[in-house]
Amino acid sequence: MRHPNADSTGRRLRLVLIADPGLPSEIARNLSRRLPEHLRRRIGRGIRWQVDTVTEPLVADEQADVSGLAEIVEARGQDGDWDIGVFLTDLPRRAARNPVSTEVDPERRIALISLPALGSRRLPRRVRQAVVDVVRQLTAQDEEPLDSPVVGRPAPSEESKRERYVVPGLRGHVRLVLGMVRANRPWRLFTSLSRAMAGVFATAAVGFLNNTTWRISTTLGISQLTVIAVLSTLALTGWIIIDHGLWERAEELPDTHASLYPYNLVTLLTIGLGVFFLYTTLFVTLVAVSFLVVPSAVFGNITQHAVDASDYATLSWFVTSTSMIGGAFGTGLENAEEVRDAAYGQRHRRRQRKLTEARDRDRDK
CATH class of the missing domain: 3.40.390 (Collagenase (Catalytic Domain))
Structure with missing residues (x-):
């Protein structure tokens, strides 16, 4: 009382x-x-x-x-x-x-x-x-x-x-x-998805030790690398949302459901930021190890010019972008419920379960 x-x-x-x-x-x-x-x-x-x-x-x-x-x-x-x-x-x-x-x-x-x-x-x-x-x-x-x-x-x-x-x-x-995005904690997204992480780092390891990758990376300019980075992160973001049914559509929701705004926008930002954090983590990791695993003499011999720190940075940048493809394959192996648990906060997860139950009841009528 x-x-x-x-x-x-x-x-x-x-x-x-x-x-x-x-x-x-x-x-x-x-x-x-x-x-x-x-x-x-x-x-x-x-x-x-x-x-x-x-x-x-x-x-x-x-x-x-x-x-x-x-x-x-x-x-x-x-x-x-x-x-x-x-x-x-x-x-x-x-x-x-x-x-x-x-x-x-x-x-x-x-x-x-x-x-x-x-x-x-x-x-x-x-x-x-x-x-x-x-x-x-x-x-x-x-x-x-x-x-x-x-x-x-x-x-x-x-x-x-x-x-x-x-x-x-x-x-x-x-x-x-x-x-709402803060409540979802997007920076924790990929630390909870082991298969996606494995796919990204496996693809990076293969690309990082490929001399064709070395040649291509040193011929690309800043604008080209930026476009590739943006497209790769958008592609992985879209793949995760579509493949795991995270995008809500009005025709699939109960009649009593409120406006979709801002839930789909929050989903897009949450997954996009999660991909960005993964991208940044991988890039920093590759830059840190590039000087150890790629000898400058071998690197220069393949690219036909004397290499410096900028060449290692562009190589890491290009490999990071192409590795997002491996992340897409990895997330495809994840269970849809596991992806939701990793992507959303508890409130959003409870809400989605409630909507799923409501959809199932409407279909049974």
């Missing part, structure tokens, strides 16, 4: 951060250590803050009402003895096409903060500021509605008891997309 008057009659308040698994849970745990200090500094009044964290998967509905979240958590057996509840989710939320960053229910003293609407830069700091802002409002420290660069602007709400805050315009949509 929550104690709505604890801050006026006593001097201890318990704030519970209830977070989705994955990135929100990590941020909540790190935030809880110093949050009491920030609350005392910003709110004052001699309140002693107890901050606890709970990891609990929240609902998968994009338009879920913040007022129903307390019952969802308590129904699953979580401790309901808290004064203020703040939910952290990586679920993207929108109101009239504007990304929703925060939703507050002052009567029940709960708030929902959607991490994607806060963007990707300095996310822990922005989450901390958003939490402090909503706690100030829930403890009646701010009579006026929130309006800050982090939580955004007040938005009209059909429910008078709820207060929604949106980040409108282009800035809000850029924040939303980048925040």
